[in-house]
Amino acid sequence: MSSSGGGKASGGGLLEATAQYVDLAAGRIGLEDDLLKVLKQPKRILTVAVPVRMDNGTIQVFRGFRVQHSLVLGPGKGGIRFHPESDVDEVSALAMLMTWKCAVADIPYGGAKGAVVCDPKEMSVGELERLTRRYVSEIGIIIGPEKDIPAPDVNTNSQVMAWILDTFSILNGFTVPSVVTGKPLAVGGSHGRNEATGRGVVYTIEEACPRLDINLAATTCAVQGFGNVGYAVARELQSLGCRVVAVSDSRGGIFSAEGLDPAEVLAHKQQTGSVVNYPDARTISNQELLGVDCDILVPAALENQITADNAPSVKAKLIAEGANGPVTPGADRILEERGITVIPDILANSGGVVVSYFEWVQGLQRFFWSKEEVNRQLRRRMVQSFRSVWDIRETRGVSLRMAAYMLALEKVGTAMKLRGLYP
Secondary structure, eight states, X not given: OOOOSXXXXXXXXXXXXXXXXXXXXXXXXXOOHHHHHHHTSOSEEEEEEEEEEOTTSOEEEXXXXXXXXXXXXXXXXXXXXXXXXXXXXXXHHHHHHHHHHHHHTTOSOEEEEEEEEOOGGGSOHHHHHHHHXXXXXXXXXXXXXXXXEEEEOTTOOHHHHHHHHHHXXXXXXXXXXXGOSSXXXXXXXXXXXXXXXXXXXXHHHHHHHHHTTOOGGGOEEEEEOOSHHHHHHHHXXXXXXXXXXXXXXXXXXXXXXXXXXXXXXXXXXXXXXXSTTOTTOEEEOHHHHHTSSXXXXXXXXXXXOBOTTTGGGOOOSXXXXXXSSOBOXXXXXXXXXXXXXXXXXXXXXXXXXXXXXXXXXXXXXXXXXXXXXXXXXXXXXXXXXXXXXXXXXXXXXXXXXXXXXXXXXXXXXXXXXXXXXXX
16 A cells, blocks of 8 residues: 555644644734634544454454535635544644645635544555445445545555445446545546646745745755655755755665665665665665755655754755645744745645646546646646745745645635625
């Protein structure tokens, strides 16, 4: 099973950090206290028991969640993860992040997230299929093309999405391709979905560099995390002339001042299981990678990687958050004081949900786009979002993160006021 998300989140910490940013942004835009009370609570939390017959004939009961934070702007949108440490705080925090991410991207979705508490590495393919189908049958009462559209996340992939599609379709008596995104092309997926998050990160970097007097073609970069997102970022930045000097995965990292070829590193990882021990490169730790001498740093692995302890040692001029919550609030303040620009997660890594939106639209219309059209529309959306956030940064004198939260809260708050409170 592969991970399509940004990594395992720390539930309470991420929820607390997100709430901090929401409070600060709400104060800056003058959001009414009553609206803020509503927006800080999930609209709906569904907890389900997921009994599964294991390969040895025994039955195990797993715990599952689907959290819908806000449905003000449209149906819920958010991934489903399979992880042994998932809990309701984590899922609630990620659902809230999805609300802001969709609002910044200006797509008509609310925020949602789902999880099953399990260790997929200890389960067979058959057990995972039965787990997925039973979970979908339990949360099927609140998902659907007009209600809530799941997607891949940590330890889930396109095959899991195909099982979700099939299960939901069987329960409804007809094929419903738009119930889920991140599907294989053969069953209604979209071209360009796998690399969309990484491409989106690079599009925001391209927009940021000239505004910061950085010549992208003469830069160096380091990428923490070498999965779908990290590899796509490294490959795209290299194609733009940037020298990739360091990359890492869960087992460690590698550094080469002369530069690394992402495609060759990927081939090495596929053969050995890790980027570590790549020829002609020095082995470094994930923490060491964050402090290497580079112009651009892309944390695309886990949350809480750049903290108040190591933020003073970061040498990059620009950080683009490929993962969710890789910079803690304490580190954020230090980086801002040091003049290091951070493109926040709810802007930088929104490319995945943007192309998920495209996939949903294509499924509803039964009319599919070329890869070139998907990438063109993705760039247009990412550039538009970046410029909207940058304008707020310039006019209000705040960080890009605060500007993104201010934009998101303004959109969702305005929609809430217009729709009103029922009853």
